[in-house]
Amino acid sequence: MGRQPCCDKLGVKKGPWTAEEDKKLVNFILTNGQCCWRAVPKLAGLLRCGKSCRLRWTNYLRPDLKRGLLTEAEEQLVIDLHARLGNRWSKIAARLPGRTDNEIKNHWNTHIKKKLIKMGIDPVTHEPLDKKSSSPKQDHTSPPQLDHESENHRESTDGAHVTTSEESTSSLPENCSSVDESRSIDTSNPDQDASLITSLLWEDDYQTVPLPNSSWQIPVTGDNYSGNGGSPWNENSTWLSFDYQDFGVEDFDFSCFNGMDMDLEMNMNMSTSLEIGHHQHN
DNA sequence: AAATGAACCAACCGCATCAAC
C-alpha cells in the first residue's frame, strides 16, 4: 500500500477561493482552533485539500496579516534579510510581522529584484553588478560567497538544525558586512529607519520570531475581539468580502495572536511608528 | 473603445523535514 496522496485528487476543488469557502474555513478555525489540516476540509465542509486550506489561511485569512504594499522600511528590511538568508522567505517573513512568505516572495520577484538591478545591484548576491562582472571567479551559475554564506546560515539559523559553534558565532550579528553593504545601497534613501530596524532585529540574538500561527491553535476563549484596533482584522477586514461578524464570532478573542512574542509586537510597533515617520518624511 | 502586453498576486505543485509509530 503506497503513501496516500495529500488529498484526494478526485472531488477536490482547485482555483480561487470563494467568499463562501473563506467563510467556512475561518468559521471553522475560529470555532475549533487547530486540528490537523488534513482533517480541516472535511470538518469544515470544504471540498479542498488540507494544504490548500492551510495556505489560504496563512496567506490570506489570518487575522494578523497586514495588507497592502510593503513600506519602504519593510522593503529595505527584506533586502537586508535576503542578503543574509537568501530565498528563505519564511525566515524573512518571520521578521516582518503581518507579512507572509508568499507576499514577500512575490514582492521580491516583482518589485525589489527589478529595483536592485536598476540600482546596479545583483539581487542574488547583493553585490554591485559591475563588480560581479569584472570578477573572473564569479559567474551566474555558481552563486558566489554570499550564497555559500547563506548555506551556512541555513544551518545556523534554522532552529531545527544543530549548529557548530563556528557557524553560530559567524552567523549573524557579528558578520554584518552584507548588511552594511545593503545599507549603503541607497544612501539617498531618506529612510534610514530600515537600517535601524535591521540592527535592532539582529541585536535580538537572532532568535527566530515565532510566527503568529505557531500559537493559533490556542482555543478561542475570550471576548475582546471587537477591541480597540488591536485586532488587525479591524483595519484590514475590508479586504475580505465579508465581515467577520458574519461568523458570529464578534466576541472572538484574538488571544491566540496575543501569544505572539514580545519581539513581534515590538517589531510591529516599531514598523508602525517607522511607517508613520516615513510618511512624515514624504 | 478595443487590443495587446506587462505587472501583480493567489494558488498549486513537488520536495524537504519532522514526528509518530
Place this chain on the structure above:
DNA sequence: CGTTGATGCGGTTGGTTCATT
C-alpha cells in the same frame, strides 16, 4: 531504525488587473 503521514517551504504557474498604444 526504517516507514509513513502531516506539515512547511520555495519555485512556479496562470488568471486578473492595469497601463499603454
